[in-house]
Amino acid sequence: MDSLQQTNDQPVINIVGEKxxxxxxxxxxVPLYHRxxxxxxxxxxxxIPRPSTLEEIEAYFEKDVEQEKVRxxxxxxxxxxxxMAPIGRTELDSINHRDRSASFGLEIGEAEYRGRGYGSETARLMLDYAFxxxxxxxxxxxxxxxNLAGQNAYKKAGFKEYGRRRQAKFMRGQLWDIIHMDCLATEFVSPVLHEIMVPDKPRT
Structure with a gap:
């Protein structure tokens, strides 16, 4: 078994949910992200759908690594x-530690995992991480x-619609609204990480 296969079999995991x-x-x-x-x-x-080269996605990967380094x-x-098959990517970006805010993004890359609750749980775990x-x-x-499926998944995770930019997105001959959603820490109950992020108790 080569090292890549070993890595694929046992990836490093930070957060574990149900699905x-x-x-x-x-x-x-990166080749999978590229696909x-x-x-x-x-x-x-x-x-806007367009073809992306492997070199472009490699460059984006390097930028992502740099963004993580500076938090x-x-x-x-x-x-x-x-x-433990990779099925997508998710992110918090534009993290502002002073204002305690960030933006969320998600893509479920493997088609067979869409519409089955994987997206909503991913969003919920990312909110847990953020808060x-x-x-x-x-x-x-x-x-x-x-994007009705996305809206439903985000609502299940804890997001709420707070506004719209009307008729600002064009798709298939029609103009659609851009929907803005958010979630606040005071509206969210940690499903997983509250059991990990706890202080040590004094030893007796």
Whole structure:
């Protein structure tokens, strides 16, 4: 068994939920990230679909690593907990420690895992990380009016709609609203990390 196969079999994991586990982004997974970002079904709810080269995604990976070093972002690979197969990526970016705020992003790259609760649990675990570990107070996101599955997943995780930019997104011959959603620490109950992020008790 080669080293890549060993790494794929036993990835480093930071957060474990019921369906998903989250671990660091990995250089050897860049070709997989590249495949996901070239899937127009994924991009339909994220960006304007266009082809991206492997070299471009490699450059983005290096930028992500630099952003993590200065604590401006936190990027995770999303794994199916049952198989530990990588199925997507998620992130907190624009982390502002002074204002205790950040923006959230998610892509479930593997089609068979969409619409099955993996996205909503990933979002919930990322809110847990933002509030319980980093100590943020507000996490926001934006999505498109036509992304009904995404809106449902985000609401299940704890996000609420707080505003819209009307008719600012074009798709398939129609203008749609951009929906803004957020979640506050005071509205969220930690599902996992409250059991880990606890102070030591004095020894008797």
């Amino acid at each position: 998903v586990a989250l671990g660091p982004i990995r250089r050897e997974l 996901w970002i070239n899937d127009f079904a994924v991009l339909r709810t994220l960006y 401006r972002a936190a990027f995770f690979t999303v794994y199916d907990r049952a198989t 319980t570990v980093i100590g943020l107070h507000s996490v926001n996101l934006e999505t498109w009016e036509y």
